[in-house]
Structure formats: structure tokens, C-alpha cells
Amino acid sequence: MGMKKSRSPQQGSAVRSLNKQLRKRLYSGKGHTIALLSIALLTSFMYFFVSFSVDRNRSNELEYAARQHKEEFRFVLADPEKADTVIKRLQPGYDIEQRSIAKVVSGDRTFFIINRPRLLNLPNVTAGSLPEAPGEIAVQPKFLESNGLSVGSALELRGNEYRISGTFTLPDYEVFMPYGNPVQDSVSATFVIAADRTFSNRGDEVQTYYAGAAKRDARKSEIVQKVSEPAEDPAFAFWEKEPSSGLGFRQALESNAALARMFLLLFGAVQSFIFYLFFNRFMLLHREEFGFLLALGFTAKQIGAALIRFTCAVSFAGGVAGLLFGFAASPLLNRLYEESYSFPVYEIGLNPGSAVSGLIIPMVLNAAVAAVAVLPVLRRDAYTLLHGFGARAARGIWKDATIRTTERLPARLRLPMRIALRKWSSVMLSGSAVFLMTLLFITGFALYRSSEIATQSQMEGNLYKYDISYSEPRTGTPENHSENMPYLASPAYLGGADRSRPIRLIGLGEGRLFTLNDADGHELSLADGAVISRAASWMYGIRIVDTLDMRVSGRARALTVRQISENGDPSAVYISRTRLADWMGVGRMQYSGVYSLEPPASSDTAYTGLAQKKAQLEQSAVSNRSSAVINQIAGMAVGCLLLYLVLLLHVQDSTSDMRTLARLGYQPKQIRHLLIDVYRPLLIGFYLLSLWPAIRLGESILRSTSAQTGDYIPFSVGIGTLLAVLFAILLLYQIMLALFGRLIRKETAYHGVRRVRRFI
Amino acid sequence: MTILLKAEKIGKRYSDQASALKSISLEIEQGEFTAIVGPSGSGKSTLLAVMSGLAKPSTGQVLYKENELTSWNAKQLSRFRRREMGQVFQAYHLLAYLTVEENITLGLPDSGKGYPLNELTDLLEIGDLLDRFPGQLSGGQQQRVAIARAIVKRPSILFCDEATGALDENSSKKVISLLHRIRKTLGTTILFVTHNGEIARTAQRVITMNNGQLVRDVRNVRPIAPEEMAWA
């Protein structure tokens, strides 16, 4: 006999109750809440996993580039005598610096000695100072360490003694590589900075060029005007825009940033689609409740707001969780960078902009699709909803189509197939699950194999051991006496002025140390036109009989592609030596390099060993492999999630069917056969349908990445890959089957028992 | 007597079907208990839905206190539903995740001012159910909660569609007598759809429908008391 509680409702308590009901109704469906959360988490994880390892490193790299005042172009003058005039002409807008690089071989070590940069590509001093006086040099810290030296020690180079004034790092050391691709391992080969005039007049082989970059405060108009057509200008013997300076790292960062964006878009779209399906179903399932809430006088806005709040909360929570997981996983990628590139620091960090995009874009997208799914239903007549009419309308076309397409199937499959296909949403979902899995797997496998193929295609046909290049074309017998094959090379630009792409024109002479081969291994002739590698053909979309417009030595030339070789450099166009000699205006017997079986006799001559080239190629393989792994994980995760969702929705939709079947005396196994087993042929069907589009899309993804980064990432797909994808899909299906088998037994057990009792 | 609600030649067609309502005109007087009877499918529910503004008629119009209800926008309709009218359905439509008390507050207008909860729960004999959830109540209890929710705002008019359709004899009688008491104490106009002839005998006015038309409209000279209903 307690006192009666005095309760008095307050203002707005109706809306509070409404919100509570909707909140609980939404969150109580654990299966769908978890599925929605996971897809939000997955999207955000994929994006942040990559972004965390990219953002900070990217801004570090940019800041570094700005601080170092990175070289933007380089040139060699046609007439060194006129240096002053040409440089004066450029100087108002540009910083120009003469650079000389000497290659000094001392004992078993190779040193690349650079005159101290004072304007461009400033090194990072890590100890001591950069050399001032002749006789001083600065080396890299790793070199000091591995040789037991310290700042102030003396270093002997070919009989001369130098004092080590300090150490530096040169992350964009690639910019100082006019000799091809020396592998810098800090032990057998290293960069050294010397004070001015230490090496340039000592008879070492020195290469000289000018490096330039727009002055930090230069106005854009001035820049454009001054160097608009440098390739046309006869003053320059060689001109290169944006030499590949430390670009490896930047490119890796940039292509990964693009990958992150692609993930955000792709997964964001899938995610929104799932939210849309969810709300579509949710509204259908609870339409009577919504009709009633409308009858009570709540507005579409009030009800919709609660649903959209839920969407935002789930997207945001999933997003934040994905961000945290992404943060936790990002050291993986960061370590990969660390192993592949030389940069002073590798840091994990996120731009506020990325954080906002990764969290907000999916949330806004989901909220928008939720509104699209929800509001039209809430704008219907309350009465229509209350009585369960209307919401199911207009599916007639789909249903008819389903019935017609399933008519030809064997009877065993017809009914289950109709049940599975009756919802266009689950058909779309399973279709996209299979498509995405197929796409991501195929792309992943192709990426994984790409480095191998790229390496093979660039190594094939090479019988030489050394690629020796001279700084100036020469005539006469090459200095080493064993077999060799001369070639002439010239930088050239492909395409019109707007899209000029630097390439190397190579005029091959006679010899058998390097051949361009067709698929059957037959040697291709250069007699009647140009040959390009399959790599170049694929990356730049060049075909046989295409005409290449290019600029050679400042003059426009046209070349017809006659054949495509299986091997060869992806950035080279091969023609005959005589033709190139004519174009370059040099004698027909001149050559600028030789392929050889022996290293050059003179220690000053630059060369690239085949082994070095291979090592170089393998370095780029690391980043491709990492992307491959990411792709496959994403594929598996997406497939898991979507298939789970498909079967969950399907089982939920079919509970009443299941019970009916149970009442009719069907065993759980038979019910499973009727309702779930049909997904196996369905998934296989989707897989077969997905193959062609997935292969095409995967190929174009790799192709555009290739063309953007200049890194040859060939696409390949084998029967093994395709079977592996199918296997993965069926494996997932099997796992889901085990999961749902239990659910079916649970759902049907009660009715089975009751039926038995009634008959006892 | 004042006319509270008026239907003028309303017709209703659902997509491709024959007309559910065929040009019905009807006036409802304030404070009266009107029963609408007729066989299943005769259009009773549709008529109630159109007159309460839950469904739009295909032709004709409905006037509430001389305002054209059928031309109101969503906002005006919402205000009408929140403040002026109550609804009771055969399926009680209690919200599963809310307690009885919270379910009742759902019926309150924005101002929060309504029938004092104590009096309401005393009247409907649901005082000790307030903290329970709908799943823990019997059908009769649920319907009484639904009625409390419908009248907590002190509506001018109460629309009941087969409000006792799912209840047993005792519960039904209780609900009917409650509705009569509400009409008497609060002056609420009640429109009650039923296919039960006995319930109609308690009403002051009985409208019979068939095939989308009004076929009879009579006043009960001497309505019986709900307790006197003879249950089949």
C-alpha cells in the first residue's frame, strides 16, 4: 500500500519517448547493427590504414623538398662557351647551379663525388659541417659507421688524403645520378660531397650539367614565359623537366594516397548501398509502427531525424574504430617505406583534412542514403502504412522477371532460386560481394606477380653483363676488348608540347648481347621503324603502326612503331643506330655506350651491372607486394561481410517460410537445402558474370597507376588466380553455411517439437 | 447541436480496385457516440481513415470545425493529430521498447499539458502497470493503455477502429463502458467502427455501410448500457 507516485509529464516528453522507441528498435537488431558497424569500420580502416602512413610522410617530404629547394629541371648546354649568356637569360626567374659529379673508384669502393650544392638540393647535415676548404669532404653517416670512421678522420682516396668535415643525408640522392642507376649501399658505393674544385680538374671522369629551379619568390608568369619550349631551344643540348629526384618515395606516397582515396570511394559506395538496403528493409518491416507514429501526429522529419541520428552514430563509431585500427596497423606500411627508401625520418601521422574526409564523407553519404530510403516512406499516408499496404508495391517487374528466368531451371532448383531471387536487394548485394571479391583478388594477384613479370621483361634478351655509358658519344673501338655491342642513346620527348613525356631513344648497333624479341623468342629487326617494349605499349597505349611524335635534339621527329617486343626498357623507344645518328647529327659510327661482357677498362667510366639493375627492380617490387596484400585482405573482408549480410537478410526474411516448412514436416537439412544451398550455384553464377568486368577493371586500374607513376606494373591473370578466387568465394560460403545451419536448427526446432507432440 | 466533423461526397479508390468509398456525405455531431457497422470489406476502416485525415480521399472533402481538413499540409495535419484527435486500433500498437507510462506520454501534445496521469490511470485502472512493458500485459490491459494514450491529450474526437475486435467478452465490455464514461465526463466525440451489432446498440447513432456506401443511418432512441450487451 505504497503512496501513489505523482507523475507529471513534461514538455517534449512525447518526442523523447519517440526517440527512445526508435533508438531501441534500431539498436536491438544486433545482427544488422554489427554488420553496419563493421562495414563502416572496414571502410574507415582501409582509408586510415593507408592515410596514417602517407600523410605525415608526405608533408615531411614536401617540406623537405621546399627546404632543400629541389631541382626542377636540368640542362646541358650545346655550347659551353655561351654559358654566361644562357644562364643570365634564365637567372631573373631561376636559381641555376652548375653541378659536377665525379665517379671515383678506389679499391673495391665507388664514390660519387658531388661538388657542394649551395642553392639547390641542399643536403641535410647530420654532424659536423659541409666541406669548405679543398681537401675536405662530407660523407653519409652509414658510411662512417660501417668503416669505423668519425668526423675529423682522414680518408684516403687514390693516394690523396681528405679530411671528413661532417656527415649528411641526401634523401633525393637519385637526382645526382647521371650515370644510370648506381646502387648505393653505403659500403661499396656512396655519395660524397666535396668542396668546390676538389675533383673537377684532376682528370677524374666528371659529368657536368646545370640544375635549376624557380626562385622561391618568382612569379608564375615569368617562369612560364622563360622556359616554355626549352626542347626547341638550340642553346640546350639536353633538357629535362622534373628529373626523378627522390621521386621513388614521393611516388609511392602519392600512389598510396590515391589508393586510400579509391578505398574511401569504393568502400564508401558499398557502405552506403548497404545502409540503403538496410533502411529499405527496416521501413518495410516496421511500416505499421511508422504508420502509427504518423497517426499519432509525429512528423516525417521527427521520425526521420531519429533514424538519421542512428546512421550518423553508427557510421561515426565505425569510423572512429576504423581510425584506431588503422593507426595501429599503419606501422606496417611505414616500415615498408623505411626498408625501401632513404629519407631522414619516417613518421606516422594524419592530416586533419584526411581525418575529416575519412570520418565525415562516409557519414554524410550514409545519412543521405538513409534519408532517401526513409523519407519517401514516411511521406505516405499514415493509413496505408498502418495496414501494411503500399510498401511492397511496384516490385512486379522484378518478380515477373525472376519467375520467367527461373522457369527453365530443373525443378530441384526452381523454387529455391525463386526464393533467393525474389529480393532485388539481396541479388544486388551478393552480386556486388562476388564482384568486389573477384576484382580485389584479381588485382591483388596481378600486383603480386607484376614485379616478377616486370623484372623478367626488363632482363630478358640481355646477354651482356655490363651496360657501359659514356658522357659523350665516341667513335672507334670500345676500350674493352671482349665482345661488345655499341648503342647510341638520346633523351627525347614523346607527344605534343602539352603532354611531353621524357623517354630514351636508343639506337641499337650490331651485336648479339642485347636483342629485342617477339613472343617466340625471334629477334625483331629495327630496319624499317621503331620497336617498343610490351611494357611501353601497355602503359602508354601505343600500338603497332601508331606514329610517335617526338622531339630529338630540339627537333620534331615522327616515328612509326613497327613491332612490339616482349622485353626492353619500358621508357625506351628502340630504332636503328644509323637513323638516330642522323637525327642527332653525329657520325653513323658513333656510339654513346656499349653492352659488354666485361666492366670498362677505365675505372672512371660509368656502367651499370646487370646485377645492380636487377636489385633496382626488386626494390620497387616491395611496394607492389604491399599493395597486393592490402588488396587481398580488403577482398576477403568485403566478401565476408557482404556474404554474411546477404545470408543474414535471407534467413531473416525466410524465418516464416522456415517455420511453415518445419510444420509441414521438413527436416532442418531439407530446409537448408531449400533456402540456403541455392546460394552456391547463385554465387558461382555471379562469379562467372563478374569475371570479365573484373578483369577489365583490374587491368585499367593497374594501367592507369602505371602511367601515373611511370612504374611498369603489368597486369596478368592466370587460370590459377581465377580458381583461387572461386575457391575463396566458396570457402566463405561454406563458413557462412555452418553459421546459418545452426540458426536454422534453432528457428525450426520449436515447431518441429510441437508438431510431434500434437500427434502423440 | 454543433457539427464537429463533416464529410462531403468523399470517394476513395485504391489504385486498380473498385471504389472503397462511393461519394459518402456524413455529419458527426459534437459529443455523440456514433457506431459504424457493416460487413468486412464494406469500407468502414477506409471511411474512418479519410475522416480522421490518415488517408486522403480520391474525391470530396472533409471539414473539421468548418476547416477543410483534406487540404491541410503535413504540418497542419500533425498539429491536428497531436492536439485534437485520438486513435484506437484493433492492434493496440503499443511500442514494445517503451513502458506503459512512456507509451502514454507519446499521446501528449508538445506543450506536455494533458489529462493528469493519476486521474487517467484511475479511470482506466492501469495505475499499477505504469512501469511494465507492453509484452507483460494482457490484451485488455494493452487496449486500456492504448485508450489512455489516445485520450491523454483530451481530444475533441476519438476514432476507434474495431477497438474491441481482439478482446474477450469481459475486456470488451470494460472498454466499451470506459469509452462511454469518457464521452460523458470529457465530452469527447467518438466514432466507433465495429462489426459487432451489440456494441452498436450502446451507441447513440448507428451508421451501416455496405459496399462503400451508407445504407442506413439511425438514432438509437434508447441505447443500452454496456453491461447489458449480450455477447454472442
Ligand SMILES: Nc1ncnc2c1ncn2[C@@H]1O[C@H](COP(=O)(O)OP(=O)(O)O)[C@@H](O)[C@H]1O
Ligand atoms: N490500403 C489499401 N490498399 C488497397 N486496398 C485497400 C486498402 N485498404 C482497404 N482496401 C480495400 O478497400 C475495401 C474496403 O476496405 P476496408 O475499408 O478495410 O473495409 P472494412 O474496414 O469495412 O473491412 C476492401 O476491398 C479492401 O480490400
Ligand SMILES: [Mg+2]
Ligand atoms: Mg476494417
